Amino acid sequence: LLAHLANTVNPRDTISHIAVFGAGIMGGGIAQISAMAGYTVALWDMIDDALASGVQAIRKSLIRVAKKQNRPDNWVTDILARIQTTTDQLKAVESADMAIEAIVERLDIKQQLFAKLDKAAPPNCVFATNTSSLLVGDISRDVSDSRKQRFVALHFFNPVVMMQLVEIAYTDKTDKLLMDVLKSWCHSVGKMPVVCRDTPGFIVNRLLVPYNAEARALVERGDATIEDVDVAMRLGAGYPMGPFELSDMTGLDTGYHIAKGWYESAPGLKGNPLLKPTPQFEQMIKDGHLGRKTGRGFYTYDQ
Numbered sequence: 690l691l692a693h694l695a696n697t698v699n700p701r702d703t704i705s706h707i708a709v710f711g712a713g714i715m716g717g718g719i720a721q722i723s724a725m726a727g728y729t730v731a732l733w734d735m736i737d738d739a740l741a742s743g744v745q746a747i748r749k750s751l752i753r754v755a756k757k758q759n760r761p762d763n764w765v766t767d768i769l770a771r772i773q774t775t776t777d778q779l780k781a782v783e784s785a786d787m788a789i790e791a792i793v794e795r796l797d798i799k800q801q802l803f804a805k806l807d808k809a810a811p812p813n814c815v816f817a818t819n820t821s822s823l824l825v826g827d828i829s830r831d832v833s834d835s836r837k838q839r840f841v842a843l844h845f846f847n848p849v850v851m852m853q854l855v856e857i858a859y860t861d862k863t864d865k866l867l868m869d870v871l872k873s874w875c876h877s878v879g880k881m882p883v884v885c886r887d888t889p890g891f892i893v894n895r896l897l898v899p900y901n902a903e904a905r906a907l908v909e910r911g912d913a914t915i916e917d918v919d920v921a922m923r924l925g926a927g928y929p930m931g932p933f934e935l936s937d938m939t940g941l942d943t944g945y946h947i948a949k950g951w952y953e954s955a956p957g958l959k960g961n962p963l964l965k966p967t968p969q970f971e972q973m974i975k976d977g978h979l980g981r982k983t984g985r986g987f988y989t990y991d992q
């Protein structure tokens with residue numbers, strides 16, 4: 690069946706309904722681009738408030754896109770109508786062709802979610818994690834062997850609607866023919882896929898996390914200011930944002946947990962002193978200075 694699907698290379702033959710777990714920045718973005726591409730979406734989160742603010746963020750983003758692209762009045766509402774929300778995990782996945790998880794970056798919680806979904810999802814449903822730092826092999830530990838063949842990472846970037854890349858990471862168990870379907874699916878939602886093995890941070894975060902850590906170390910030593918480091922990387926290296934602006938956008942807590950987790954236990958990275966969160970960085974997290982979302986990170990923002 691998969692050989693046939695890979696040859697047709699039309700992802701819509703296999704995938705039409707997508708379940709997204711987690712209505713935060715990433716999950717909401719994934720739901721948004723899927724619905725924009727014509728897929729129907731079941732968006733799950735734990736509580737109604739999280740779903741309501743997720744949908745509100747999607748609406749705001751769609752309005753921005755509609756304005757830029759001169760879309761007709763009903764464009765936003767038509768896309769939103771393709772997104773159904775639910776707090777029932779089993780209901781979300783029962784008729785899904787693909788389940789994409791973007792919940793909290795905790796291995797045990799992701800493992801529990803997928804073990805539960807495995808029992809309720811159709812046998813052909815593809816399971817994908819949007820993990821930033823954990824291993825797909827670990828996250829898929831408790832699902833059936835047949836599901837492990839259909840288990841990958843689909844790693845998106847923030848802001849999902851703007852960033853063109855998706856990393857597809859596979860394990861030793863992933864059916865390689867599935868990769869063609871997933872690559873076509875990425876193209877169908879307007880993204881460029883790259884493929885990599887299941888290693889911590891895949892490609893982008895493996896390079897970005899040490900880069901951010903080095904930037905923090907440079908400033909903590911007093912070698913340059915935050916502002917000058919950001920200007921330097923924008924104008925000297927051509928990055929759209931410097932490391933501190935970027936950390937404020939993605940959330941300092943995200944970077945903190947990735948670096949700490951890798952320092953404590955990641956294969957090939959454990960004990961790397963660069964990744965050990967410094968007392969200053971720890972303090973920012975304790976004080977709740979997590980970036981744009983809290984109004985203060987390395988910079989301060991009007992809420």
Ligand code: 3HC
Binds near residue numbers: 850
């Ligand atoms: N929704 C819809 N449209 C958006 C948008 C959103 N959320 N964000 C930006 N846009 C569009 C709008 O059209 C906007 O124009 P508008 O203000 O008139 O509506 C246009 O983009 C330009 O936006 P801005 O003027 O705000 O700023 P920029 O031109 O700098 O673009 C950016 C914003 C695309 C975020 C750019 O700065 C960028 O590429 N930054 C780097 C982002 C990056 O590196 N992301 C990866 C982070 S790592 C990660 O995600 C991995 C994870 O695992 C941690």
